[in-house]
Amino acid sequence: MIAPNLAVDIAGLKLKNPVMTASGTFGYGEEYADYFDLNALGAIVVKGLSITPRTGNPTPRIVETPSGMLNAIGLQNIGVRTFIDEKLPFLRQFDTKVIANFFGDSIEEYAECARMLSDAEGVHALEMNISCPNKQEGWIVFGTDPMTMDKVISVTRKSTALPLIVKLSPNVKDIGQMAKIAENAGADAVSAINTITGMVIDVRKRMPVLANKTGGLSGPAIRPVAVRMVWEVCRAVKIPVIGMGGIMNAEDALQFLIAGARAVAVGTANFINPSAAADVVEGLKLFLQDEGVSDINEIIGTLR
Amino acid sequence: MRRHFKAKVIDNNFAAESFKLITLSPASEVSVPLPGQFYMLESGRSTDPLLKRPFSIFRLNDGCLQFLYRVRGKGTTSIAGFNRGDFINVVGPLGKAYPDPEGPFIAVAGGVGIASLYSLLEKKRGKAMLFYGARNVRELICFEEASKLSAKAFSTTDDGSSGVKGLVTDKLSEFIKNEGRSMPVYACGPHPMLKKVAEIAKHNNLKCYVSLEEHMACGIGACLGCVVKSKSSAVEYEYKRVCKEGPVFDADEVLW
Ligand SMILES: Cc1cc2nc3c(=O)[nH]c(=O)nc-3n(C[C@H](O)[C@H](O)[C@H](O)COP(=O)(O)OP(=O)(O)OC[C@H]3O[C@@H](n4cnc5c(N)ncnc54)[C@H](O)[C@@H]3O)c2cc1C
Ligand SMILES: Cc1cc2nc3c(=O)[nH]c(=O)nc-3n(C[C@H](O)[C@H](O)[C@H](O)COP(=O)(O)O)c2cc1C
Ligand code: FES
Numbered sequence: 001m002i003a004p005n006l007a008v009d010i011a012g013l014k015l016k017n018p019v020m021t022a023s024g025t026f027g028y029g030e031e032y033a034d035y036f037d038l039n040a041l042g043a044i045v046v047k048g049l050s051i052t053p054r055t056g057n058p059t060p061r062i063v064e065t066p067s068g069m070l071n072a073i074g075l076q077n078i079g080v081r082t083f084i085d086e087k088l089p090f091l092r093q094f095d096t097k098v099i100a101n102f103f104g105d106s107i108e109e110y111a112e113c114a115r116m117l118s119d120a121e122g123v124h125a126l127e128m129n130i131s132c133p134n135k136q137e138g139w140i141v142f143g144t145d146p147m148t149m150d151k152v153i154s155v156t157r158k159s160t161a162l163p164l165i166v167k168l169s170p171n172v173k174d175i176g177q178m179a180k181i182a183e184n185a186g187a188d189a190v191s192a193i194n195t196i197t198g199m200v201i202d203v204r205k206r207m208p209v210l211a212n213k214t215g216g217l218s219g220p221a222i223r224p225v226a227v228r229m230v231w232e233v234c235r236a237v238k239i240p241v242i243g244m245g246g247i248m249n250a251e252d253a254l255q256f257l258i259a260g261a262r263a264v265a266v267g268t269a270n271f272i273n274p275s276a277a278a279d280v281v282e283g284l285k286l287f288l289q290d291e292g293v294s295d296i297n298e299i300i301g302t303l304r
Numbered sequence: 305m306r307r308h309f310k311a312k313v314i315d316n317n318f319a320a321e322s323f324k325l326i327t328l329s330p331a332s333e334v335s336v337p338l339p340g341q342f343y344m345l346e347s348g349r350s351t352d353p354l355l356k357r358p359f360s361i362f363r364l365n366d367g368c369l370q371f372l373y374r375v376r377g378k379g380t381t382s383i384a385g386f387n388r389g390d391f392i393n394v395v396g397p398l399g400k401a402y403p404d405p406e407g408p409f410i411a412v413a414g415g416v417g418i419a420s421l422y423s424l425l426e427k428k429r430g431k432a433m434l435f436y437g438a439r440n441v442r443e444l445i446c447f448e449e450a451s452k453l454s455a456k457a458f459s460t461t462d463d464g465s466s467g468v469k470g471l472v473t474d475k476l477s478e479f480i481k482n483e484g485r486s487m488p489v490y491a492c493g494p495h496p497m498l499k500k501v502a503e504i505a506k507h508n509n510l511k512c513y514v515s516l517e518e519h520m521a522c523g524i525g526a527c528l529g530c531v532v533k534s535k536s537s538a539v540e541y542e543y544k545r546v547c548k549e550g551p552v553f554d555a556d557e558v559l560w
Contacts (some may be wrong), residue, residue: 027526031548035308035524047528056543062521062529064378067351069521073528076543103317198462247353271355274308274395 004288005295006178006281008042008262010240011123011163011188015042015097015263018283018296019253021049022244022262022267023101023127023167025218026074026277028087029094035274040281042095045265046083046121048129050103050261051113053079058211068221068246069268070198072212075103075132080113084120092122099165102130106136107152118160125163128156128187131171131194143169143194150185157186157196165242168192168233170222174298175229176236191242191265192233193226219268220246234260234301248276250283260301305342306332307397313390314368316383320445323416324384325362328369328394335397337361338517339424340552343369343396344523348382356549358520359382360420360492361397369394372419372445398523400552402513405431406486408455410510412476412501413437414493418445420515420551425453433479433487436460437472437497441465473500480508488513489555502555512555518546533559 006017018123020043026032029044038044056076063070078087080102091098100117104110110128117123128141130152137145142152153166166182168175169195179190195216208214226245234241243256244265251262269276284296293299311328319325326345337343345357357379361475362372375384386392402424411421411432418436425432434454438444441460447466451457461477468475472493491501492515505512518530523549531543532550534557541559544550 024528025522026528031522031524031526055539055541056528056531058533059531060519062519062527063533064353064355067354069355071521071527071529076528076531219354268354268521271527273393274522274524 002294004285004293006284008296008300010125010242011209013097013163017042017281017284018257018263019098019277019284020045020242020263020265021270021277022265023129024271025267028083029091030087030240032270032274036278038094038096041096042276043099043124044091044101045101045127046087047077048075048101048103049077049080049083049113050075051080051109053077053082060082060210061212063197063209063215065200065217066221068217068219070210070215070217071195072210072215073299074212080116088120097124098122099125099127100279101127101167102128103132105132105134107134107155108304110152110156114156114160114164118162123291125165126155126160127165127167127191129167129194131167131169141169141171143178144172146178146181152183153182153185153187155221163188165189165191167194169194170196170225170229176232179233179237183239187239189240189242190233190237191244193222193229193245196222196225207303219244220248222246223252227259230256230261231259231303247280250280250287253280253284254287255301257296257300258303260303262300306334308393308395309334310391311369311394313388313392314384315388316386319372322375323443323445324373324375324385325433326371326373326386327365328371328392328393329367330369331391337364337369337397338394338401339427340402340420341399342551343371343394343398344520345371345375345383346393347379353379355379356393356395356523358523360515362419362422362524364423372416372422386514389534395523396517399547399550400409400553402490404517405490407431408433408485408487410435410476410487410489411454412471412472412489412491412493412497414497415439416445416490418450418491419516421490422446422450424490429453430455435472435476435479437461437462437493439463466517473497473504476501477504480504480510486510491515499560502558505539505555512551514555514558515551516546516553516558517551523547535559556557
């Protein structure tokens with residue numbers, strides 16, 4: 001049997017396969033180059049970037065939870081300029097699309113960050129992390145308030161010609177409605193889900209374990225919630241959807257694809273198995289061969 | 305050389321009450337670890353516990369990797385349950401090693417911190433002045449073997465069941481005061497001990513290297529979970545990754 005087609009198209013962004021890495025779980029790519037050939041991936045999504053470097057939160061920043069983990073990294077990053085000068089040249093060597101995840105704490109910062117990244121050679125698409133607080137509006141999280149979300153996406157949309165992916169927060173009442181807002185504000189695609197806010201308490205100290213008190217839950221523990229939310233998002237919008245949340249292997253990835261996601265991202269699994277994302281690609285190939293399907297696109301959105 | 309490999313459990317025995325020694329035979333050719341480097345060991349087949357756990361290389365024995373670990377929580381309890389013949393996933397060697405001491409040096413171990421220093425003692429046979437502190441004599445693991453590898457060895461315990469009763473750092477201060485020789489200090493143990501060792505070294509103008517611990521998710525520099533506050537020339541402070549820029553740091557770099 002000939003090798004099945006794995007290529008997918010996300011708003012004009014052509015991926016050789018639907019497997020990406022989730023932002024914040026794959027560094028700037030180089031950390032994983034020792035473990036597998038990065039050419040195996042559809043896309044690499046890098047750690048969230050801001051205009052100026054961020055130092056991040058105090059420690060402890062992570063704690064394991066049943067089948068998952070909480071993180072409160074605090075968006076530590078090297079800043080857009082250093083990313084472009086020092087990390088992007090390395091990523092340009094690969095025949096893998098590079099998606100820059102970014103954020104800001106004001107609407108202007110989002111727009112400026114998008115502009116800076118759009119001018120850089122080797123950035124193929126942008127992913128906007130809207131799960132951050134807005135300093136101009138009492139630190140309300142952009143992605144949880146419909147009005148703020150609409151505004152930040154509309155303004156950022158105007159500052160870039162690259163495919164703009166909006167990463168949705170799961171910490172909302174109706175994620176389908178939020179996806180619709182993103183679509184109407186000019187997003188080319190949406191990705192979901194970001195981490196779910198959680199907390200762990202040390203009962204002896206009677207204190208939260210994380211220095212930041214709360215953190216974002218990721219890993220297999222959130223998978224059923226993520227699959228349900230991605231399914232709702234797929235029904236709400238026409239633009240492509242990128243699914244993630246607790247994907248450990250190809251079978252998990254297929255749940256998202258069948259629910260309607262055009263692509264998937266592997267996150268926490270990279271920490272447990274450095275070649276997890278490449279293994280998912282291989283697993284998808286085997287599944288298609290096994291099912292006698294010649295094209296991954298014939299699987300997407302086929303939930304009965 | 306592969307840094308992510310499967311390894312066969314050759315042995316997983318108690319070294320003392322709540323301390324185990326696991327011996328792993330890599331299934332493929334792997335890199336040789338340096339003293340101070342560490343590995344991420346699989347913590348079980350299921351997703352709970354989920355993350356791998358970091359352990360210093362204790363010894364390289366006959367092509368096998370040995371780790372000495374304290375059974376504490378969910379992860380180490382699960383690892384303690386591995387049986388001879390099991391295959392587990394391993395990532396390593398990772399992180400920065402101890403810089404090679406050129407001549408005699410001081411080694412300060414607190415508890416299971418001996419695991420990280422032992423291979424340095426082996427590599428630099430007869431060169432170390434060892435200071436080893438533990439809660440009690442039962443937790444003073446491999447003190448005898450470690451003494452044989454050292455020029456001099458002192459032990460301290462919290463309850464006086466072996467060596468001097470008291471803190472290993474007090475013994476260290478006393479030695480430096482009396483000896484007065486300039487030697488670099490290498491230390492691994494609980495954070496408060498390391499902080500004290502760094503102070504003593506600074507006070508006496510001795511170079512000092514410490515091996516730090518932090519909660520880790522990836523061990524390879526990607527998650528930014530394991531950072532330590534350190535000095536920076538440009539800004540007030542910066543966070544360095546224990547798994548990548550460490551675990552061994554020049555004590556002067558660390559903002560204690
Ligand atoms: C570079 C490095 C090398 C290490 N080498 C060794 C070694 O050679 N032998 C050994 O016994 N241990 C070593 N450790 C510590 C070991 O990784 C932890 O004891 C282990 O991860 C605890 O896992 P657990 O699930 O059993 O405990 P948990 O249930 O996760 O925690 C039990 C207790 O340990 C604390 N803890 C958890 N992880 C860490 C950590 N990484 N560092 C410090 N405290 C932690 C928790 O806060 C809790 O109080 C090392 C740690 C690092 C970072
Ligand atoms: C340590 C860590 C750091 C993360 N950093 C970011 C980030 O900078 N930007 C972002 O949009 N999402 C970030 N995420 C969220 C992931 O990209 C992903 O949405 C989430 O973890 C769910 O997928 P998973 O369960 O496969 O990890 C981070 C997640 C983790 C675990
Ligand atoms: S453990 Fe992930 S960066 Fe160090």
